[in-house]
Amino acid sequence: APVSFCEEGEESEGCKSLIELFVNRLDSVESVLPYEYDAFDFCQDTEEKRPSENLGQVLFGERIASSPYKFTFKKQEKCKKVCTRSYDPGNSADKSKLAFLKKGMQLNYQHHWIIDNMPVTWCYDVEDGQKYCNPGFPVGCFVTPDGRVKDACVINSEFNKKNTFYLFNHVDITIMYHSGKDENWPGARLVMARLRPQSYKHTDENNLSCEGPPMEIPGEFTNKLNLIYTYSVTFEEKNNIKWASRWDYILESMPHTNIQWFSIMNSLVIVLFLSGMVAMIILRTLHKDIARYNQIDSSEDAQEEFGWKLVHGDVFRPPRKGMLLSVFLGQGTQIFIMTFITL
Template sequence: MLLNYQHHWIVDNMPVTWCYDVEDGQRFCNPGFPIGCYITEDGRPKDACVINSEFHEKDTFYIFNHVDIKIYYHVVENEALGARLVAAKLEPKSYKHTHADNPDCSGIPMDISNKASGEVKIAYTYSVTFHEEKSIRWASRWDYILESMPHTHIQWFSIMNSLVIVLFLSGMVAMIMLRTLHKDIARYNQMDSTEDAQEEFGWKLVHGDIFRPPRKGMLLSVFLGSGTQILIMTFVTLFFACLGFLSPANRGALMTCAVVLWVLLGTPAGYVAARFYKSFGGEKWKTNVLLTSFLCPGIVFADFFIMNLILWGEGSSAAIPFGTLVAILALWFCISVPLTFIGAYFGFKKNAIEHPVRTNQIPRQIPEQSFYTKPLPGIIMGGILPFGCIFIQLFFILNSIWSHQMYYMFGFLFLVFIILVITCSEATILLCYFHLCAEDYHWQWRSFLTSGFTAVYFLIYAIHYFFSKLQITGTASTILYFGYTMIMVLIFFLFTGTIGFFACFWFVTKIYSVVKVD
């Protein structure tokens, strides 16, 4: 009760809500109700204790041991079901029953002093009443919950404000890039004489090294394959959620859809990893396809399995049964891995990616770089703008996961997803252009890490959220929070990094195919 633990009940796949009045005459419906509340030593009521003036004893816990449940329904004509549930509400109360064996649901509140010792027996009771409600349609039965969520209008305004700012910044970046590149390409294409060619500078000087294979090309190609798998999975899942197929009424549908899509998208992962690995000059195709199949999914599954072991050890009902884990492994090994091998087969079978310019045999020496064109400062700066477009949504997503709130704004989430893709692409392209102008041609890993660094800001924000918003105590709960957070950070790193690499690859291919380099 000191930590405001709550009950969460479900009837006909709908949460049983506790509705109460808040400021400005509004009514808030919470999909859960507290176990009890506490009056501090100085007489200050905490949390739900403010609802009852009879809760006044200092340093005392009050237990909500009775609930009045109201079930609202409407009669369905021409159907054998007869009626449909459209709302379920309750009101928690506290009674110290005089006769526990035959409770009368009356009396003074059930209080327990903080200094009490010994065994305490508490009788829990409930009552159920049914009310016909003709004005609520079954398809709209969630509306009364969603419309009463706190700060909904503030959330809409904040998201729209964020979208406008990010769109404006993205437009500015695109305009600057187009104007600058147009001048560069026009100037370079006018250089016909040998004397002019000797005066070349900037990004055209590195055309003989721009497609030189990167270091650790195997690992980069594996990350690109896994990132492509996650990118397509995220897009399709959010698209279905926007269409209403994955509504909050279907509990678990969002995660089920994501897992199934991930399993079925092994072919694009294997194809992309093999295609880029071959273009990097790699020949260990067996190692490449095995790492694509097992490296990133293996890290996620190992982390998830450890978290599940902790839940098993704590006796939590949130632990996934052993049979379900076996089913997930079967989907991974029997469907995803073979599909990855099929995709890798077609990727290696095709010719290597044709580049618009030839690569010199001798690498060009990279001049001394200024501070802002060095790798680390550029990577750190590159993740700021993408994170700025998601942090508002991130706050509400973390609330829905850890603070028993409901997330339903998938339309806005899909828009933020599109803006994130655009922002990652343009921020990476802009920094890539600066580095090429500084005659630094190592763009492959840098483009991946520039947008992928958004995940580091994600991690920092999650740590801030843990210490500022949550009141988690206990080693097990802390490990669970950071364990699941690390899974999200890894997925987000692969997702954003792949976007940045593809954008930069497209940009580099386009500009060096337009200019005259011979």
């Protein structure tokens, strides 16, 4: 259902000021295993709650949970701290957590964040001057020991140190909204949420500036390490985007594949050819059986069934428990139809 937002102090029954950010499972094109958000050592919500998921989300393996990223409508935030994660090389649990985080960056695992039932997208320029909006963004990136830059490390020339992981520990979030002008709803409604992942090495958690060199995690874990997660959020008014069409920019940015007509026609010809062969074999068999049936003269031979008459007897023989079969068939059909409609 649509949700309206108002500034702090102007809340009402149909209008709230708190904007919650939800996190989803992390996945990767380089691995078949998805992980829940809390499988990694990220910032966790102290009051974790999971919104109700529909059947489609459950079947697709989505695992939505709350996050510590919470905003107030139209309240700008600059380099706000979320949490700090510390790792000691002498602690086996810390070594295991950091190793798992490195594995996620090496396999290019992607965050999937949600605001107001809408994906938070990372938009960047691609070939031909077009812009692609990805409904996810990477945990980090990795530069191999031989100096090969992988995945998202290409976005920043400072990501160039060999055998080093770069963690995106900061996000610049931009939330765009429709003010409700010339509309019949109270308050404003969110129409777009974008972010830009950044990497900053915060040296003083009490004086954060979100500037300077990137957050490097060496391939060899020998010294103590502190990871500080931060974010910045800004709000922009976009009355030219209707709430009902707020997903259009994501769909339009996705690449459109050309229809492979030759492959379709090739498959169709093969199907027709094989169907014709099967039909000819069946017709020849039926013709031979019918000719044999017509040649039967004696009653003794007529009592002995063969060929397609055996199939006829099996098909039209009533089952032993017809009522139970009909119940199972009816229930199965209903479940199949309801599953198809729900998806």
